[in-house]
Amino acid sequence: MSKNNRNNSPLVEVFGFPIDNESYKAKRYRTKKLCPFNNKVPNCTKDKANNPLGVCSVRHGNNSVITCPTRFREDWIIIENAANFAFGVKSNWTSLSEIKLVDKNGQSAGNIDFVLVEYDDRGRLTDFASLEVQGVYISGNLRNPFESFIKKPTKDFVWPTGYNYPKPDYLSSSRKRLIPQMLYKGGIFKSWEKKQTVALQKCFYETLPDLPETTEDKADIAWFLYDLEFDKISNQYNLVLSKTIYTEFEPALHRVTTPIPGDISNFINTLQNKLDEHLDNNSPDTPSLTDIISK
16 A cells, blocks of 8 residues: 555555555455455445445554454454364364344343354264454544545545544443453353353454463463454455464453552542532632642
């Protein structure tokens, strides 16, 4: 991708190809709104099936950040790696997608992205495990630059920075999606003593608190961290496994759900200022709580 693109366009991949890829195949995928990453149908269905938001990844600093979870399905390496962890490399396995999970009261706990199933030579189920796939939410407006590019595709496409410029929202991606599903759905799998796996991008994982690691044989969860690696010859990005982190369930979830407290004096100062405004008293005669704590 040209230097001009890297600095001035939030779009990295559109319908599976870098925006400066002008090959016949790339143009065909853009025209037909196709997905090359094993979507459930040939076309892209992100956001709206009849008018899909065909952005697979966006530029943020030096990273090409995956925004669409279907992007992780390239060559199905996420399934293979997860199954090898859960069952071993010599097992017979397949995957089932979007399997509904319910609790003891029959209430829905949500859908599992993929349930990996191991079976014997007679096709009988012998074990199962979960795989959750998490892309990154976007803040700002991504559809406007996408539609502008689609109307007039060019390798030198640029988009002005400023208000509503699209960028990854890592905090919402973890707090609103990843952590709740790991707590609720993951809690059920943990109670069943079944392995869990997570596929996400390395740059996303690095925004989480440092998780206490363990060995592969003791792990309840395997975190598979992927990245996009650019191939200059094909002018395409390839999904590659960057690192695998092994954790136990309780220590990992305790770490990501326990905030690191800030300095209490900063919070006290905020409260004192608000109190002064409320009481219309800018010069309290008595020592403040901050003064008492600091002694």
